[in-house]
Amino acid sequence: MVEIEIDGQLVNAEPGEMVIAVTDRESISVPRFCYHKKLSISASCRMCLVDVEGAPKPQPACSTPIAEGMKIHTQNEKAVASQKAVMEFLLINHPLDCPICDQGGECELQDVAVEYGSDVSRFSEGKRIVAPSDIGPLIQTDMTRCIHCTRCVRFGNEIAGIMEMGATGRGEELKIEPFLAEGITSELSGNMIDVCPVGALTSKPFRYELRSWQMSSIESIARHDLVGSNLYAQTYKGNVKRVVSGDNDAVNETWISDRDRFSYEGLSHENRLLSPQIKVEGQWKEVEWDVALDFAVKGLNRNILNSRNMAKLGGLASNTATLEELYLMQKLLREMGCENIDHRLNVKNLNNTIHLKSTMALADLEAVDYGLIIGANLRLEQPMINHRLRKAQLSGANITALNVKDFDYNYKVKSNAIAPSEIANTLAGVLKILLDKAQQELPEYLLAVSPNKQTVELANELLEADNSVLILGEHLINNAQASSISNLTAEIAKLTNSTTLNLTATANSIGAQQMGFVPNSTGMNTNEMFEADMCAFLLLDIYPEYDFHHSATALSALSKNDVFVISLNSFSNELVSQYSDVMLPMAAMFETSGTHMNIDGKMQSFSAAVSAPGEAKPVWKILKVLADLLELPGFHYENSAKVMEGISHQSVQSHEHDTSVNLGDRTTLVETIWMHSPYQSDVLLRHADSLSVSKIGQINTASMNASTAKILSLSDKDSYLGVPVEIIETMADQCVFVSSNQATNIGGLK
Amino acid sequence: MISNNAKKQIDSWITKYPQGKQSSAVMEALKAVQAENNNQLSHDLIQAVADYLDMPGIAAAEVATFYENYNHQPVGKHIIRFCHNISCMLNGADDLILHLEAKLGVKTGQITKDGLISVKKVECLGACVGAPMFQIGDQYYENLTTDKIDEIVDGLK
């Protein structure tokens, strides 16, 4: 710490930190355009010039390091003269039509201009016009407004990790543009809108909708992944009009994924379920809430309650539900005496699951020196977690991936294309080497395992690291050895002092687990329910053709004549209306208050940004009234916050896990991993139109290498399980990786 | 897209730079590729160079558009790069350029009908004591006069 003087005021600062960091901390305002606290310094806009005593020229605050005894003037004649000069230069070629610009009212240039600009420009030489370019469905460009701050370029380079935007040409002709015809494709691209200080890059879906000052900004939490990114929903007349990122260093820093930014578009989709409906003699009828709920209760009475046949009732929920919703629903079911409760819908075999504990805080991920990713395309599946790991890699960490495909990583990854059936064996090999090194006794199952080049390498990488993390991803949920992989990983972590991250279940699944939204020992899980002879179901926001692994079985179980199905849904859906008896419209994301639990176990609550459309109601209210009608005790909640109070008393049941390891070999000629493409992972996303026409939204491929294609007698003109074939050599042999934006091919997958 | 010959040239430039810094060779790579493609760079050629050097396409495009010596529009087989900066101007470059234009029947920026020659006005080429001057290919021509220009231009094939 040294003492310096800013505008006559004594201030403590670290030698070497930049002047602007100190002025920001001290709330001394210094104008800036190119500086952004999370991006590298470019010092090119020259707006932040200040006077440093002893320096002949004014110095940029953003790139002048603090030194002992410095005396800085941010507002004296010299500083202001420079700032005004720069402002004048910035404005000569910038349109002065703020009233028609989309950034109007939230433009950093406009703000500073008001303070510094002289009223009349002396520039009469004709302004530069830059031809517009189409850079994709998410970002609108108006490059005549660009002030060449290069924040967007640096964002792409440094944060998104792919350099898509660049500054071509030179001098006055300098032009910010992408090189590729497809424009900007990064999964984080929308942040360029936030970093752009002017109206050059704005939100395309939001274009010309409104002025920023007409909207209210409501803090909220994204629920599409395990991070729970902080953001603001900006609303006008009861609609979410735009989403911008919030600041939270422990969660998403200042970035959000495109998925979190643009999903709101789905809220106003015409497919929203808007009114309660009941099925009478096979015909749907729109009714009042009380009629619908009465109908629901009667159905439950008829099918279950009267006969006290609670074992024949099942409750299933989507993992995008809030903690409160999940808690209330399991409470309601359990109060009725029902133990058939589950949120794990897409797991093939629920007796064989990944159950690894996550032991690493998100922010600490940046500090690892080694990361092993198993079964995940982190960049698209968990963009913000990927961002942290990328930072670790950039500061020197080694990252290795065991994936079925060499994905397009945006940092250096040692990638090994590996068949799903080889993962457990590989981990076993690693474990064996580690145990040998530690001179510990080998368990039975390792005796026959023989180390190979890859396992030796992996073991060495782990042993050399001081701070390693093992990451299990979504592709493992239906791995034939999921539970063994989970156990092996835990053992390896123990021996190597590694931390672990379990990313196999996303959105709010961690919360669902915590809320006990899983069957206890007497209850049935999702798959068992569909095999059993059930009489009634209560379903929360479920869309069978996307959500279930055994979608065909699920559909036939739900469609049986004598099964009474109550469905709470945010969107209408053909299949739902086929099998349901009551459909209750529910509030979607941004329309309800609640809580999300992220990978760190951090509970983040949010309030509703808007109210739900039509007759739709927040789920907690629906469930509360239903409980009251069923005369169940303990549902006297006035709001969701009250539900939360109850939750804090919730004791989490820890489940016994099978700790055995079974090392199987490949059992099928070709192994298939089926994943929804990233912008299809929940119902709101599936209705966000701009996302779905983006490059990532268009992903719909069954990837395989040429020899696998030959085995399957397929060419790249065919489709596999209804998904177009992509022949690519970066796949493990005899494996197919499906990333699809369409419904699970019903019946096709077993 | 990149010929073996060009690849050989690029590879020899790469050896001058530290391991992993092969993108230092981008300027020469673009030149080599341009020389083999009618003195002109296309989007695809730039991408090919970027791929060859393992750098983002836009980074190569930044270079290709920043430096003066890359062409993105059709040019003649020979480009007469006529200096019109101060020392050459003081020595009558402007009149000589008019002479050249009249002789070729083109304006600066245009190509002769036979595609042989295009004329470009450029900034100081660092031969001010030989003003007025121009450059064709690797060759400088200094102390130009109308007669000298005629002779040089007539010799272009």
Place this chain on the structure above:
Amino acid sequence: MNEVCFKNIDKDQCWSLENYEASGGYSVWRKILKGEYTPEQIINELKTSGLRGRGGAGFPTGLKWSFMPRNAQGQKYIVCNSDEGEPGTCKDRDILRFNPHAVIEGMAIGSFVMNATVGYNYIRGEFMEPFNRFEGALKEAYDAGLLGKNINKSKIDFDLYSHLGAGAYICGEETALLESIEGKKGQPRFKPPFPANVGLFGKPTTINNTESFASVPDIMLNGGQWFADLGVANSGGTKLFSVSGHVAKPANFEVSMGMPFKELLELAGGMRDGAKLKAVIPGGSSTPVLTAEVAMGMTMDYDGIDKVGSMLGAGSVIVMDESTCMVEALTRLAHFYYDESCGQCTPCREGTGWLYRVLKRIMDGKGKADDINLLLGVQEKIQGNTICALGDAAAMPVESFIRCFREEFEYYIEHGKSMVKG
């Protein structure tokens, strides 16, 4: 004079290794390889010599070399700036053509002083003849065992490469030049950090002009004091002056620092066709223009030119006679800076275009009464506010042309035509 950089220039094949060695070339380097010098000795000799950077800024070379953290771990680089693009300047081209080995030896000596085992010579892309000469000399030096790894079993490594530009004046700015070697656009870096700490590929780097390097071997050969005595106080040695414009015999002249401008003009054959001198730009297009009277009274050294309100710069003397329209001349220079601005920082990107457009408008006969004040105001707003000195370089001519020849500008604005040419 021709005592340093041009000392062999009259010999046939003056650029050959043989000729170079015959006049003592590489003897300093060979001594270094034998361990007969310490870096400190060399730096002291350079400091005594009074050699100042010949690239334009005139920073003392010995002092610059002493800034390099020679004992820091890791790679360090030495870079020669042969980008030569400042209008009026064409001396480095001749050094490369006629005395390439002096550049190589100068860089080699520097590499030893600064413990930089790799060097690059950045040659402007159009200089193909000089490039080929330099490459030829490099080959000779390698073949003679003067460069490479563990040279002559001295445990000293020095590998030297040339890098070609591709047409951008700004790459002469030293940090833009580094960016360019790294395969990027030539956009200057902000400082600090300075190249001596974070330079090429992020490593400590020293950059000097071609002429600066080429002067080093002879300084070491004959002693710093010898070199200092060739010149005057504060401006040691000889200097190459590129004399161009309206002179009878334009050429590069190596003369002693401190030579009166009058004599230099005579060396260049005097004014062409006996015309009358009107103005002189003494150090390259960026340096302020001087009127005839002032110029005739100055001496050609750092202080001598400084005293009359301009700068020695790169020693590029542009001579203009009475037939010159100063509005036209300034417009041409303004166009140059407008064309060559890298576009990175606001005042230069926007300001150079503004200056040029106003001047162009005046030339088109559409000048406005307030344009002179406007030009002065705009140039003032550029000066001191940019990342690199190109902004200042664009501004200074405007200020000085208007200051010295205001009536010509007023006339042009008022009458819509040139006072000189009509």
